[in-house]
Amino acid sequence: MELRQLRYFVEVAEREHVSEAAVHLHIAQSAVSRQISKLEDELGILLFEKTGRNIQLTTIGKIFLFHAKTAIQAIEYAKYQIEEFLDPEHGTIKIGFPTSLSTHLLPTVISAFKDEQPNIGFHLRQGSYSSLKEAVKNREIGLAFLGPIPINDPDIEGHILFTENISALLPITHPLAERKSLRLSDLRNDPFVLFPKGYILHSIAIEACKAAGFAPNITSEGEDMDSIKGLVSAGIGVSLLPDSTFYEVTPRLTVKIPIDTPEVKRTVGIITPKNRELAPSEELFYQFAKKFFSVLEQYQ
Template sequence: MQLRELEWFTTLAETEHMTEASLRLNVSQPTLSRALARLERKLGVKLFDRHRNGLRLNKYGEIFQAHAVRAMNEIDRGEERIADLVDPLRGSVSLGFVHSFGGWLIPDLLNRYRPHAPSTSFELRGGACDAIVEDVREGSIDIGFVAPEPVTDDLDWIPLGREELCLGVPLGHAFEGRDHVAIADLAHEPMVALRAEFGLRQVTDRLCREAGFSPRVAIEVTELSTLRALVAAGMGVAVVPVPRPGHTPGPAIHGIPFSDPTAFRHYGAVIRRGGPSGQAARRFVKFVARGSADASQSGRAPGEGNRKGVLTAVGNS
């Protein structure tokens, strides 16, 4: 079966009209009609029901359309990968990241990278830490930006920095007004937390375990906006990153510093052992790794300016 036949069929299936499809494809109606007849003979079934006003895709046509679209998408993806190998400046890079990084880390990296390769395109996907790591392992994304560092021996890790953590409490909470709190102070507090597959929850569980107790998680959520809203509504307290200046979305909650020296999370980039296959992605990895090395020498995380004290409105988590 020729690629041209698939393209013609998918266009005809979309328009369900011979004249419109022929105009869009710039082929004559007789040519398109003969191609459809050849395809139907090859498959042994009619793909369209014929009506006076045009064509209507039948159940066989719907099945074949689904497979044809997938085949066309795979061919397009193959062309993109070849173009990537030939010209890394014009290739595509797929990035996965934990949701809170979408508000500062990812925009900063892409903004700084654009002058180096303005024609490179990016596919962005936010998700839970464990899901991002698995996507990198399976090759469905090129680079994952996660926290904390995953426990794995089949992936490479590029450390980028660390985020200090604080306690998010609703306005008027008994802890409000304190200069700091200890993780141990949370032993009897109802907590709002992300589900276990999220990196921030894994860090929270570790901190509580090190303090000698299991967190009293009253509500588990999968979205950061929901977590903030529930804390603001008084449903519990939450361990969240210290907010960055200018990044405080969602309901206002009060942030209190932790006195524990281990109340932070490392963040970085995870890639398949040896790096991604595409040249555009490999070029971006080198940029990220170079920024990590420069930041280590300057003592700052990539893209991180001077950090201020804990803000009243805690937005990132």
């Protein structure tokens, strides 16, 4: 069994068409068909079956596809680690991040790191809370910034960089806009603007309102931070957002007000895989980020 055969197999399986796979691979269709046949002969099974002009995976083919992808990812990661060990100061770090950390935290720490390690590059990937955890587990990225840090995950190691408050964002015309702080229960009759269900900031807001004794009336949703802030600016409703998302400026026509009851916080940090070591350049960045935020905390 050859790596080339696995690559051809995955390409055909995902496109369900040999000729389309051949075009994408920049090789002759006959060469793809020949390698698939050799793979099936070696395994002693049929991986595909015809459906009209296309083909589709057999039941055993679907099982083999999962393991083929895992094998290819493992080999690619092994090659990447070898290159890293040969030249750790010229590597590329694959980092994941959520939208809530993209405006200040990520640019700040990467810029500071680049001052010390100018030859190390970055491949950045934005994603949801759950997708970033899976990407770290599946070797798609080396590490990820996340908030809050997951606990009790057997495959994830989490290091907390800091803890931040969640504040209320209100339209400037809101009756409570002049308050220095508020109880979350003060907003029980307001329409809420939140991230959709499945987003971690949605869950945090729901749990906070529950702790305050009410279920929020969610009238609008936004899938990114700018959308949420824009809807609040337009007077559509109120929202609950992490303090780091307001760095230096609060959106126009809104006010940010601290919540004193209940205390609403989230941890922010870096997650790494428990079942494998970081590549040298990843380890350099990981240790730098921990030191960077520990120094910041001393001055705050």
